Amino acid sequence: MSEEQSNSSCASNLPSASITTEMPSGPVSTSSETPSTSTETPSASTSSQIPLSSSSSQLPSNLTSNLAPETSNPSTSTCAEKEKKIDPMKLKILCIHGHRQNGAKFKVKLAAFRKIVDKYAYLSYVTAPHAVADTTGGGDQDPRTWWYNTEDNNYSGKCLGGPAYGFEETLEVVKTGVRDLGPFDGLMGFSQGGCLVGLLAAMQQKRLLPYRFRFVIIISGYLSGSLVHRGFYEHNLITIPSLHVYGETDSMIPKEMSESLANKFNDPVTFEHPNGHYVPVSGPVKAVYEDFLADMYQQRLIYRQEVERTAE
Template sequence: MSTNGTTPAEGSGLRKLKILMLHGYTQSGPSFNSKTKALTKLLARQFHLSHPVYPGGIQLLYPTAPIPLLPADIPGYTPSSDPSLAPTDAYGWWKRETGGARYAGIEKGLDTIATTIREAGGIDGVIGFSQGACAAYFVASLLEANRESAFALQCVKNPSEAIPYPSSFTVLKQQLHHPPLKFCISYSGFYAPYDGYAAFYTPPLKTRILHVIGSLDTVVEEHRSMALVEASEEGSREVCYHPGGHFVPMGKEFGNVAVGFMVKCLDEKKPVAEESVEDMDLPF
């Protein structure tokens, strides 16, 4: 299930700025769409129909994670005598295995994301919240050049735990010749400590990434978010704190920080001599 948020240029055939929006644990594509309406408006205003590079406006992709969650899977849930009060529309990209650091269903979650990207004809960037921010980093990492070699190396070094490069992303790269993303934005993101996921983080992410951290976030503690920051190349990362908890800050001030970061990433030009075929600005 996928929900698209677009500007009125949908169907025009003109090039759009395509952004993948990944919701958090216990959310869904539609619920995340609803929670990010303010950011959507700022983006639509910035990337309007007269934008020279994206004359088709923006297209926001809001897929829903493939793993439905039971009430018992939801942190802090207290059973009620009234079944109608049980939470619904709650999904995850994976579930953490009891007593361990492995993620059950991670392959299924990544397959759903790869399918969304492929059906959209590719994306320019990704934005994620909480578990979705962890997944957003994974996506940016998987779409970098030579990441397959990092996974192959980890499978040799740690054959009992390391996961292989996801086949769904191999197909995605082959079919679309997908270049690395132009940007990634992580809201309340965190590092996955399981050794089997080391290839996502080693070598560090080169893609431009903005880490937005809530100074009062008690769900994802700061040290977990900072571990993700440290897994991004120093010259490619930025960090922004907001004075709140575990949510995507939708005030104009912090919305403009995100939009400004995207504009900066999209406006950057590499010297012609350094630009490879994979780095070219392809018309997805």
């Protein structure tokens, strides 16, 4: 059962749940939220300077990156060396999966998306800290959630007025991902992950994060209905550049929910595809991804040039 189909009722107080940070050590991907037919703690804000891309040879098991270290093996062919060489000017994006997914599954599901954005960006992935029961019958391994908002320690995207149990642990997981794999130019989130990305953008607007990013891509995202999150959306519009993609026939997260989140941003780029709850990668949406990231890439180059001129 996916996050939006949960019949669990909302509660103001949830019983304590066992929290584990044991994550699969393999590559990170999407989950049972995506139809099988698809290919697809607060502190002062820090500087927005974006240093060169880097990667770690040893990462925590809940973090995965597409960045490959440069080879030092003299027997490796020149072609292979070029393929593994890191382009320091490419954008770096942290990808945040949905409910009942994990980072490794999200990476697998985003294989086609990675090919579309490869010209402009490297993708990294992080896994949610909270385990949830797999009631889908699909055999997915290690389903995770970013926070609970129901009385049975589960999650529903349509739940209004509930708590956000475990959200502080989630903030720590994202902060660790930024520290170990970042810094990042942008965040990309799907479904509950899109909801989380929207919250992080709102928190950055209020200077409540210890890191910064310059844009967001939100797919099938929505406003959190948890009471403790409402204050993040209040007052000014979120000024960070944003791309919002959602499905016209999405029954899990109706397009009106995604539009409500997009309306919290100043001058958002929106794209409505004709299908349901998944990450679309075919048709006109490909150009939408490419155009948005091309703009973000160009802004990064301009920023880098300004930094270099200032340093002279």
